[in-house]
Amino acid sequence: MSIYFTIAQAATDTTGVVGGTDFRAIALGLLTGVSFGAILQRVGASSYEMIVNMLRLKDLTVMKFFFLAVGVGAVGIYTVDALGTAHIGIAPLYLLGLVVGGLVFGAGWAICGYCPGTSLVAMGEGKVDAAITVLGGLAGALALALTWDWIRPLLVDPLNFGPTSLPDILGVRPLLVAVVLTAIIVVFDAYLDRPGTGRKSSSTGKPAGNTAPGRAQGGP
Amino acid sequence: MKSGGQLLQPKKRLNWIAGGILLGLLNAFAVATYGALGVSRNYVVADGFLLRLFGSDINSTNSYLSGMPATADWLFMIAPGMVIGGFLAALLTGSINTRSVPRLWKSRFGDSKPKRFAAAFAGGFLLLFGARIAGGCTSGLVLSGAGQLAVAGFVFGASIFASGIITAKLLYRRQAP
Numbered sequence: 001m002s003i004y005f006t007i008a009q010a011a012t013d014t015t016g017v018v019g020g021t022d023f024r025a026i027a028l029g030l031l032t033g034v035s036f037g038a039i040l041q042r043v044g045a046s047s048y049e050m051i052v053n054m055l056r057l058k059d060l061t062v063m064k065f066f067f068l069a070v071g072v073g074a075v076g077i078y079t080v081d082a083l084g085t086a087h088i089g090i091a092p093l094y095l096l097g098l099v100v101g102g103l104v105f106g107a108g109w110a111i112c113g114y115c116p117g118t119s120l121v122a123m124g125e126g127k128v129d130a131a132i133t134v135l136g137g138l139a140g141a142l143a144l145a146l147t148w149d150w151i152r153p154l155l156v157d158p159l160n161f162g163p164t165s166l167p168d169i170l171g172v173r174p175l176l177v178a179v180v181l182t183a184i185i186v187v188f189d190a191y192l193d194r195p196g197t198g199r200k201s202s203s204t205g206k207p208a209g210n211t212a213p214g215r216a217q218g219g220p
Numbered sequence: 221m222k223s224g225g226q227l228l229q230p231k232k233r234l235n236w237i238a239g240g241i242l243l244g245l246l247n248a249f250a251v252a253t254y255g256a257l258g259v260s261r262n263y264v265v266a267d268g269f270l271l272r273l274f275g276s277d278i279n280s281t282n283s284y285l286s287g288m289p290a291t292a293d294w295l296f297m298i299a300p301g302m303v304i305g306g307f308l309a310a311l312l313t314g315s316i317n318t319r320s321v322p323r324l325w326k327s328r329f330g331d332s333k334p335k336r337f338a339a340a341f342a343g344g345f346l347l348l349f350g351a352r353i354a355g356g357c358t359s360g361l362v363l364s365g366a367g368q369l370a371v372a373g374f375v376f377g378a379s380i381f382a383s384g385i386i387t388a389k390l391l392y393r394r395q396a397p
Contacts, residue, residue: 016287018261019254019294029294032250033301034308036257036359039246041309043239048322055381055388065236065243066363072244073367080252087255091355091365091372098361098372101354102379104346109380110387112343113322115358116351117259119344120299124306126318129340136344138270141263143345144352145284155353166369177369 019087037121046121046130048113055110064189071182078175090163097155112136232313247367254294256368258360260351262299264288284352328395354379 019025044050045062053059080086109115112133114122119137122130144151166181167174234242250257268279268288279285289296310316321336329335351357354376356365362380365373 017289017291017293018258018296021289021291021293025254025294026292026297028253029297030301030304032246032253032257033298034305035246035301036243036298037302037305038309039234039239039243039305040302041306041315042234042313043236043243044233046306049324052324052388052392055384056392057385061236065240066358068237068240069243069247070363070367072241073247073363074244074369076244076248077251077256077368080248086251087253088251088368089255090368091361091370093370093372093375094355095375098354098375099379101350101352102376103383104350104353105357105376106350106380106383106385107387108343108346108348108350109384110343110391111346112340113325114340114343114347115259116263116347117302117357117359119347120259120302121306124303124308125310126307126316127322128318128320129322129336132337132340133344133347136341137263137348138267138344139341140345140348140350141260141352142267144349145264145267145282148282148284151353164371166371166374169371174369181369 036117037124040118040121041125046114046118046125046127048122048127048129051113051115051118052110060192064192067185068189071178071185074178075175075182078178082175090165092160092162093164094156094158094160096159097151100155108140232315243363244367247363251364251368256360256364257298258295258356258364259299259302260348260357260360261288262296263348264352265292265296266299328392 019029040046043062043065045065050059050062054062077086077088081088105115112119112129114130114133116137119130119133123134165174167177170177247257264285265288268285268290271278271285272290279288279290307316320333321331325336325339329339347357351361354361355372356362356376358380361370361373362377366377367373
């Protein structure tokens with residue numbers, strides 16, 4: 001496994017530049033971002049309604065989409081890795097920071113209805129409140145930077161197991177873990193997708209649970 | 221069928237299966253070229269750019285900001301790319317939407333713009349404050365982190381969904397639809 005850098009580790013291990021600053025890196029980064037944004041927009045992940053109704057467990061479309069992307073990504077990433085060209089970086093496992101950060105993040109997610117990426121996409125679509133969320137995000141990121149010396153010894157240094165992956169713990173080949181994870185996700189998605197369950201009823205956001213399975217078609 | 225005046229109709233949306241496969245392949249492509257997809261670090265990098273623009277030297281003294289790149293790199297370009305991608309996708313499908321208050325928000329909290337903007341700002345603040353404590357967001361830690369089978373991605377994913385679901389249920393507790 002080739003670990004060139006750790007993408008999610010800038011917080012604990014300041015690696016600086018990620019992926020290079022040459023023309024090819026800049027152009028490909030931009031193109032990758034454009035594709036990322038376009039996919040999120042087309043699926044509806046940049047919609048306040050889609051995200052909040054997912055968190056209210058009324059419409060699980062984005063959840064199914066996202067879980068599937070994790071599974072397909074895992075198989076794809078470790079297929080690439082088996083071919084020997086993957087730039088893999090395992091995020092460090094510091095339990096307190098992940099849980100506390102996740103709880104703070106989740107509250108913000110439900111309040112604004114975007115995540116750091118989808119707010120950028122929604123801003124591109126023209127949504128004014130999403131642009132405000134991006135401003136709030138810049139302020140939140142700055143607040144963290146200014147309080148980092150206080151937060152790090154509290155939430156990041158204790159219970160920090162460093163980069164830890166499932167294959168490491170299980171002692172199994174990563175690609176096998178990825179395939180099994182994807183199989184679990186596909187079964188779970190299929191379970192969520194069964195008629196009448198957490199399914200989008202219409203653009204007016206009617207409760208899916210109160211809608212007869214036959215009517216849950218999601219549009220005229 | 222009654223429509224809520226929403227510009228982006230579900231029928232025009234990409235099916236979640238196709239979207240999930242495409243995003244998974246994009247993530248694998250990213251890892252094959254430069255690295256996994258990530259967004260939240262770029263907010264800190266952008267803060268650094270802005271502070272430098274306004275002549276602040278905090279970038280060199282602050283322990284967190286000093287670790288950030290001084291110029292745009294591959295990962296940073298994902299952020300402006302996503303804005304452009306959202307714009308192009310909306311433009312090409314006729315779903316540009318310049319509303320300030322989401323329809324569902326309006327049905328629960330009214331159509332006050334300042335109220336929605338305050339929530340949008342506060343939510344964004346919490347998102348990035350939390351993401352940078354954890355070292356990533358939905359993209360860097362869950363999509364890419366769990367996608368790379370990092371245990372951290374699963375822990376963070378469980379935390380954000382638990383907190384997000386509880387908060388959304390509380391916010392909309394008096395609302396049937």
